[in-house]
Amino acid sequence: MTQRLRIIRAIFAFLFLAMFVTGMLGPVLAHAKEPKAPHVLVMTVDGIINPVKTKFISRAIDQAQRDSAAVLIIRLDTPGGLLGATRGIVTLLLESQVPVAVFVSPRGARAGSAGAFITVAANFAVMAPGSNIGAASPISSTGEDIDDTLASKVENDAAALIRSIAQTRGRNQDGLEQTVRTAASYSAQEALAENLVDFIADDLNDLITMLDGLIADTSSGSVVLETEGLGVRSFEKNILEHFLEFISDPNVSFLLLAVGGLGIVVEMFNPGLVAPAVVGVICLLLAFLALGNLPINWAGVVFVILASVLIVLEVVVAGFGILGVGAIVSLIVGGLLLFTQFGDTSPTMPPIAVSKWMVYGAGGATALALVYVVRQAHLSRMQGPEDKSFILIGSLGTVTGELNPKGIVLVGNETWTAVSGDDSVIAVGETVEVRSIDGLVLTVFRRNNQDIVDNS
Known part of the structure; x- marks a missing residue:
């Protein structure tokens, strides 16, 4: 039996190693087959701007340079994001040796807050008909205005950044500054008229045609674009980036934090179970990894973990429902506070929060589970010990x-x-x-x- 178990383990280890090697070498081999000829590299950036997006764009620029791409086109649709990540992307675009065009598309897309900074930092800022850009003034994570002193500090910093970008790219400094000072937003036609963007393109093919013959000022010098007849290649997120994007969803990170805290506390009160500890540690690590891509309020984290402690205490020491009520209240308060900011806020970050349906649903599920546990404990006491x-x-x-x-x-x-x-x-x-x-x-x-x- 032991020998058979060892064989099974060896087979699984071999399969895992084979999949790992294939996953690592597959993209390399596929990339090696592609000729390093001039082409147009296209990527899509949507959703919240965070460090994952920064890494994604950095990889795209590196590959465009390695593969001799004529231009990198970033199709953008975002409500905004973290200021730190935004600054990182702006730096990448300004320092890129490959011409970059940011295309706010498809129709109806927006370059809100952080998206405005990213769009105007590219060599070519392009918008699709029906898209809009702007509204980069500082707000709290709940969507409310922040106090005057803090707003002035954050606003001035953001305004200085966007003016600096406008000076570098030769765009309308006053118009872009208004997106920060007064939360101004512009339609595609208005942005073109105000010299905030370079032109309007109906679709990707139209954009590629319009780029032909234009001159781009890159960090390595001026480049004349020759895009006519070039092939188009797509640049996609890798598995890790897709996974990080998934767990960086506020609702997912909240669940990971709650389950992780509960698993650790269960193991502490019941040493030797192992499984709760393993699940708890993995979930907590994933939660903290996700929270690194979001504006976190640590008070919310403490409340969620406190809820896990109170849940276990209710089961172990029989708190007659008092500890259970405390757990439910802590879980709900923690979920609501998790992404609420009371201090310095990001002017490029749109309002984000854990869904109230998720918070109240988790609280309700916890309440039902605790009611069942308390009821069973009460019935057990009423019945007394088993007659032996x-x-x-x-x-x-x-x-x-x-x-x-x-x-x-x-x-x-x-x-x-x-x-x-x-x-x-x-x-x-x-x-x-x-x-x-x-x-x-x-x-x-x-x-x-x-x-x-x-x-x-």
């Missing part, structure tokens, strides 16, 4: 605490209080037989004495 007299009478046990005449005996795997039936002293280690049970006290006889009584 018919099982114990006639059973043999070993004295673990001297009977003089009262002491402790071990019967089966249970320790009982016992008294000597003939009031004699029975030493530790002697064998006794159970004759009767009164509540939680056994009446026992030394095995030899009982034999004599039976014979008489």
